[in-house]
Amino acid sequence: MKPIKHNQGEATRHSILVAAERIFADVGFATARLEDVALAVGIRRPSIIYYFANKQDLYDAVEHDIFESMHAMAPGPAGEHPIDNLLALLDGWLDFLVGRPTAARIIMRLVADTTPRHGDPTRYSNLVLSDIDAIVTDGIASGDFRPMPPMHVVNAVGSSSLFYVCNSRQLGDGRSYAAADPKSLASFRSLLHKLARAAVDPNGGNSK
């Protein structure tokens, strides 16, 4: 969310987005009610309609902000080696999702949905998918990465951070952890790096 609050209106709009993100994450689009968002913000329902015409518009604004913020974590074009760029991107995603677990849950719900939103499931996520597309494509072109569909990296490695965040309290007694705990996070990040290197390693052979 943009921290800049130009005025009261901008502050209210920001509060609505924050409350809506939590509610969409908790119960999903279909179950979420504008009344509950209004209640969480401490305003009346008509006040939301002043900023967002309807629930779909509000949801779109939330999803748009999630992927823009995630895209902002992408490394600049400076990196010397494709693997450094890939690790920096995955680190950025991990830090973003750990710091904003509501975003992680909304992305999980988006992946579970079969009905493409507005006929295009990547209307907002394309920003983020393009970031990893570009890095993997560069790595393949330079011979640093083995040839592979970039989306394999998304599915196999990008997914991990989403699960790490969403599953922290979902795995039952004795298996829970705090995703933001520095020790747990460092251990998971180290694993994520191992997996990313293994995924793209051009000398990895064809292990069965």
Add this chain to the structure above:
Amino acid sequence: MKPIKHNQGEATRHSILVAAERIFADVGFATARLEDVALAVGIRRPSIIYYFANKQDLYDAVEHDIFESMHAMAPGPAGEHPIDNLLALLDGWLDFLVGRPTAARIIMRLVADTTPRHGDPTRYSNLVLSDIDAIVTDGIASGDFRPMPPMHVVNAVGSSSLFYVCNSRQLGDGRSYAAADPKSLASFRSLLHKLARAAVDPNGGNSK
């Protein structure tokens, strides 16, 4: 789903479960309606109530069946090496999810939900989590795997197959694939094996 149909009643119960799994996968628990399940089966709503007292009971039966069926893919205790057991388990999960994408979507929705079902989010999934717990714990004990939380393997590698299945049509133009296509599946399976080996490799060092 159990293929055994003792009689008409058992066949109807089976049809209800199949239809319900698709509807819960498509729209989620909150939005799913018993009326729609009845319509899909070609029976009236009261006929469902004869088999399942309410929507929660029906959902529970679907989730129970998913995790029992997934658990049935676990390799027997025969495997010589922990890594073979781990790869066999991951192969079993991948094949199960590719063959039953509705199950993949229901599991994704379960991970996204913050409210533990009946206070225990692993009421049914524990069967499957225990399978991987046991294999990773064995591998660590024998020194074949590096010490790590078994749930790291679930989050980092187990998640991959869920994304591979659910994302097949969700990634936008030029990135779609058919999860069950033999070539795509073989390529993804090879990657999954690389990741599993990298995740547990005791000689993997501390790559940053």
